[in-house]
Amino acid sequence: MSAYQSNNPDIPAPGRVLVSAEDLAKRVTVLGREITADYAGRSPLLVGVLKGAFMFMSDLARAIDLPVELDFMAVSSYGHSTRSSGVVRIVKDLDLDLAGRDVIIVEDIVDSGLTLSYLRKNLLARNPASLEVCALLVHNDHQLDESILRYEGFRIPPEFVVGYGLDVAQHYRNLSDIRVIETETDE
Ligand code: IMP
Ligand code: MG
Numbered sequence: 465m466s467a468y469q470s471n472n473p474d475i476p477a478p479g480r481v482l483v484s485a486e487d488l489a490k491r492v493t494v495l496g497r498e499i500t501a502d503y504a505g506r507s508p509l510l511v512g513v514l515k516g517a518f519m520f521m522s523d524l525a526r527a528i529d530l531p532v533e534l535d536f537m538a539v540s541s542y543g544h545s546t547r548s549s550g551v552v553r554i555v556k557d558l559d560l561d562l563a564g565r566d567v568i569i570v571e572d573i574v575d576s577g578l579t580l581s582y583l584r585k586n587l588l589a590r591n592p593a594s595l596e597v598c599a600l601l602v603h604n605d606h607q608l609d610e611s612i613l614r615y616e617g618f619r620i621p622p623e624f625v626v627g628y629g630l631d632v633a634q635h636y637r638n639l640s641d642i643r644v645i646e647t648e649t650d651e
Contacts, residue, residue, distance in 0.1 A: 470635045478626050478636055479646035483601075483618055488628055488641065491617045492520065495598060496527020498615060499568065507531045508566045509592075511558065513583065514538040515637065516572030519629035520600045520617075524570060535560045541579055552582040562590040568615075572629050573601040577608045584612060601625065601642070 469477045499508070507530065512521035514536050525532055538556035567587060574580055580597060588595055598615035602608070605622035620642075626632050627639030636643070 472635075475633055475635050476645050478639060478643035480644055481641045482620060482623070482625055482644050483628075483642040485628075485640040488600075488617075489523070492523045492600075493527050495615050495617060496524055496529075499524075499598070500527075500529045503528075503530055503566060506566050507533065508568050509533045509535060509560060509562070510568050510570050511587070512536045512570045513572065513579075514556065516629045516631065517570045517600070519637070520572060521570045524598065533560065537583075539579065539583065552579055554586070562587060562592040565592050566594045567592040567596070569595070569597045571597065571599040573603065573625070574599045574608065574613065574616075575603045576606055577612075580612065581609075600628070601630075 469475075508528075510521060510525060510528075510532055512518060512534065515538065518536075521534070521536075525534060535558045536556070537554060537558050539552050540555050541552050569580070569583060569587065571580060571583075580599070584595065584597070596614035597612055599613060600617040602613065602616050602619050603622050604619045624632065624645045625642050626636035626645055627642045629637050630642070631637045632645055
């Protein structure tokens with residue numbers, strides 16, 4: 465058993481590395497530089513989507529050389545644990561007021577895009593000065609509205625991944641790299 469593998473036999477073991485910790489760090493540095501240049505003279509408000517984005521948010525915030533503010537929200541999507549239903553419930557709302565702010569949603573992964581489109585609609589209704597999205601990973605098997613993804617880390621094949629904040633049944637968020645769950649099956 466790998467040191468990473470859950471003791472619970474129902475939790476699949478993480479497989480091969482899809483994005484190494486080194487490549488994550490390099491890419492996050494570049495994203496931070498882009499945001500620093502694009503928002504020069506402003507103070508963007510990073511909105512991290514819990515829990516998956518917590519590690520990305522932490523590294524990205526340190527890669528941005530601007531006076532950023534941070535807030536978090538937690539959402540849960542009804543339905544299958546590994547497939548988004550598009551029906552999203554806000555479990556923890558933001559503490560800060562978005563009115564007049566330059567808001568950047570920080571997401572772990574975009575699959576169907578349903579969670580993101582719900583979030584965008586919800587946050588736009590709070591009258592931010594601007595609203596952009598920074599997603600670490602994007603599954604490349606969906607037709608997404610590209611105009612809503614201002615910043616993205618990596619396009620990845622449609623495989624279920626864990627690590628660097630992402631989970632399967634709450635496991636493996638603390639892996640330093642992104643790994644594939646090879647045994648994942650659809651119901
Ligand atoms: P969407 O609404 O279909 O875009 O799904 C987005 C959400 O589903 C993400 O914020 C994740 O919480 C979860 N998700 C989608 N794909 C994966 C994956 O490969 N690993 C872990 N979580 C995922
Ligand atoms: Mg998520």
